[in-house]
Amino acid sequence: MTKRKRIAEEAVFLAEQRGVDFADVRVIEETATSALVQDATADKVSERIEAGVAIRVLVDGAWGFVSLDTTSRRQVLVALDEAIELAGASKERVSDPAVLASFKPVVAEFATPFGRDPRTVGIPEKIKAIKAFEAAARTHGGAAVVNSLVSYADVAIAETIANTRGTLVEQECTRAVIGCRVAVAGGGVTQLGSEHRGIVGGFEVVEETTPEEFSVRAVDKALALLTAKPAPAGSFPVIFHPSITGLLTHEALGHNAEADAVWSGQSILAGKMGQKVAADCVTIIDDPTIAGKYGYYLYDSEGTPARRRVIIENGVLKEFLHSLETAGRFGVEPNGAGRADGHTARPIVRMRNTFMAPGQDSFEDMVKSIDNGIYLKDGHWGYVFTERGQFTCRAGQAVMIENGELGEPLRDVSVAGLTLEVLGDMEMVGSDFEMEMPGTCGKGGQGAPTDAGGPHVKVRSIVVGGRVA
């Protein structure tokens, strides 16, 4: 029996003895390494080691939660009593008591697969590998490169989850990422290009990536921006590259489909289940079960088995993302979307790999259909105010479309829209597909690994934050 399992089972047993309505305990150990090469020097190497326990109890509809940076038995037992006290302290102000879904206990062990365990790769080999990427960037960009930076990071997480309904899940996950950021200068302008790769897996993220598709590409992005003009301002028809489609599905739609936002009145999708909320050509899915993708897992932080969730099918709202609590409130089966950012955080409803399903249209036909518009690509980041459905996405690059043809390159630009308007304005959905947006999504002070993507998509109109002619 692992130490983690012993602690989790004992704490759950004692919670039952104290008569709580529900309790779960997560015991987590985490190790991570990272290295940085900048301007030909790998002068920064780091390691992080963490261990801790999260205890959550439900008493009379009120939650109490305590986290500890220790697995000391004595302190865990004290923390259990403290969590029960916290629930008691808050119940007078709980006007909407928590209700949990009924579920079958889950007993499982699972470890994410990797090509090469990053814990067996020494720091010198990690440094050597990323130095090659960084050198390729400088060679490719020549004198234009003023700053080049390549980073590597991996993490291995071992987590044991137990609850008072009999669930006991022991799982391990390894994740590895590489990032490249290159600044180039010319003509009095300095611009930045970036690339990143991230997988649930191991050191193969480095070994299966070539400089041409990584650091050299980052240089090319930056060089292209040196001579690009600012985007125009106003409302335009646009084509989204799959990376922008991914940002939109995650930010504009996905956060609104998280059932905690729906229940608390913060989502524009509240009351719209089964209704038409997007054009017929729009199908949006969140699927944590795609092996290797950055948002991959088989059991969430509550031990619920993960599954594919079809949020919108042919324009109709079909399903929200649920934790045990929101599934209980909505009276549905939990679908494995309760995730916590380590032992210091409680599970909340999160997306993982969120994407739009491919359609029938070609990119060429989309371009031909636009007289004066913009092709937005190289998705960087986004955010949303779910209560209004107002979102923003950042494109690292763009291209003018004039008279049905791709025209001059444009600089990086942000676009903004209202979710339901934009989902309704989707006119063409490409037959292609790409999901390469590994990143960390923030919500409620917690980070969660996610991926996002889809096909090229044409939208009738969106506001482009460019320059007035």
Next chain:
Amino acid sequence: MALLELAQEIVDEARKAGADFADASVGNGRHISVEVESGSIRSTEVSRTESLAVRAFVKGGRGTISVSGIEALDVSPSQIARQAVEMAKAADPDPDFVSLPPFEEADEVEGLYDERLEAFTPSEAVEAAGRAVDEAKAVDSDAIVMADVSVAAGEGAIANSLGVAVSRKSSSIDHGVFVVIRRGADTGAFYDFDAGRNLSDVDLAPVAKNAAQGALAFLGARKVETRPMPVVLGPLSAYSFIKTLAAAANAESIQRKRSYLVGRLGEVIGSRHFTLVDNALVPRGLSSGVHDGEGARRREVTIYDEGRLANVLHNSYTAGKAGVPNTGHATRGGGIAPTNVFLRLGDKTAAEIISEVDEGLYINMGSLAIHPTSGDISTSVDFGYKIEKGRLAYPVANAMVAGDIFGLLEALDTVSSDYRSEPGAVMPTIRIAKLDVAGG
């Protein structure tokens, strides 16, 4: 073992293992958090943290190990120190590294720790969060209230191989309220907050009321037309903006040539109305501290002086590389960050500044996201009003602003004389004479 003694022991072990320089930070704390969703307490939480981080330098190469839960991990402080040294040896030498900071005597900054916050109970936090719901509902009974109350108290120690040995307690309290009000298909939303290092520096009662009144005022948002116009940044937006400007005065980014400020030190790049000072030594300030994340003494720095980029912010690495005094702006992670920033005030009130605008945009909250390398600006207006004939006419939906930082700083034509005040923060209103606004 006391925190400082542990930090010193780790530094000694790292030196014995071959580090040229080493530092260590050790901390512990308790954090209470109460969250409200839709008017009901959703979670009451306590986190107890214990952290330790050591940095070892060998020929300028740096190895860092950070640990939490050391008791659970079956590793000793000396093992951690030795491992950091091994990592530093695996790193490349860096000839630009000169030294960690030496110990310097410094006057205490008053009011950064309040024992009442260390004794604050979860029940008190629950009560404060519950009152926020009542206050918001008193403004509008249909208000959907999200709120949080967060109280932290703890102790941190830093030691290094040049004699730095400092240990201090600190505390903070934060209260934020977000209110959504719906009228049919129309939605108004707004946020307000209060924060302090001392219980007596915060007044939690008005926060929810302000947020609810703001949400009501944001009902009826309209789209705007695309055209250049004056843009007025209200106190919260202006403070976010000047904090972003101060963060860009980062010596590391400039030395690495990836900043829009490369080659600009000493140049006038903004209007004469723009004087920006960073000062970590303000008593009771939210971002105040005697020493920075490396244990260097913090200093007041005038970043912009009447539009001239006068100084940039340094840590020990960038100061050593440039051969200039360290300003004491290191973060514990090795980066550089501003602290409390102050804009020199003007002589018109915010109301007078708005009254002079015939057609423009007023931004309540949210910064103008500046690209850190190109200086381009392309950003959404998350909470804003259209200004017409000198008055806030109506809230706007789905609007954006664009420009570049140099044009914006030249066009910054007024800073208000009145301001919102938070501990260590003076938040005036500012006006940019012209920015491109996109809508439709």
